[in-house]
Amino acid sequence: MSSSGDAEAEAEAEAEAEYFSKDFEWEEVRADVESNPSFRYHLLPFQPSKSQAESDVRAWKRFHVRHSSGKFFKERRYLLKEFPELVSSAPHTKLLEVGCGNGSTALPILRANKDVIVYACDCSDETLERAKEILGAATIVAFSHRFRTFCCDVSTDGFPNWLVCNPCRDRDLQKPSMCLSDVKHDNGMHSTNPFKLEGCECCIGGVDFVTLIFTLSAIPLERMPRFIKECFDVLNPGGMVLFRDYGLYDMTMLRFEEDKRVGFREYMRLDGTRSYFFCLDTVRDLFGGSGFTELELDYCCVKSVNRQKGKCMRRIWVHGKFQKPVLN
Secondary structure (H helix, E strand, O other): OOOHHHHHHHHHHHHOOOOOOEOOOHHHHHHHHHOOHHHHHHHOOOOOOOHHHOOOHHHHHHHHHHOOOOOOOOOOOHHHHHOOHHHHOOOOOEEEEEOOOOOOOHHHHHHHOOOOEEEEEEOOHHHHHHHHHHHHHOOOOOHHHHEEEEEOOHHHHOOOHHHOOHHHHHHHHOOOOOOHHHHOOOOOOOOOOOOOEOOEOOOOOOEEEEEEEOOHHHOOHHHHHHHHHHHHHHEEEEEEEEEEEEEOOOHHHHHOOHHHEEEOOEEEOOOOOEEEOEOHHHHHHHHHHOOOEEEEEEEEEEEEEEOOOOEEEEEEEEEEEEEOOOOO
């Protein structure tokens, strides 16, 4: 992806994606790509340098500031069909959206579920302010009490302790433990709970869902295991991660030139933001390695037409649901 026009077309196709669509088979694309000499460099091993693996938070902050109008992202209404749990959840369900951007995922969820509480984090304060503005302008029941934002770079800092602390977790397990705030590095945001619930002063008691919607691909591969383990830790037993991200051999991957590779299946855009393209086995290993149980995992293969250019694009995304085991 090399221009804002390409990015807007990509976002439009993403917004129109259908639940588990099978306009074509992923294996067909794989055969085409792996037999095409012009795509050979995508398949070669790659050893990233240390500098390439550094955090690109500043690049994403610039990205969100540049695309802060709300026009760049469209509401992801298709998520309500892909993840019906978001609509049919019990009252007072707590959802954590990681990498919320300008609210394109939170908005349809809050519209459809009048009881859910959404905790949304992003690495950019400016983006969070814009998200609150966009959602504040929408007609949503009790918006201010159900959409709560905090700034956090999960890939480097982890989640703040007020999401869930060990004493709260151990009350269910009936065994003593230290509070995470006693043992985890405190960078000034971890120990204080800004969203106190009645009867619980130290934390919100964990969340029921975590949404990772085109978020995991934006961080370096070597940081992904810790990132997913953080999601596992803040979930209540039986809670789920709802996952959607770029799939291997997606059209946007094949458009990256060779000099944009920063790792195996990892690429850097001109603006400094990165993207990783997942195969099912990689996703399965990442979540399984953190203790999750796989509920659903498949490719979503969509033919999307760029009306302006009259081109048909083969888009590939990965859809997944992963559950934290229920306590015996």
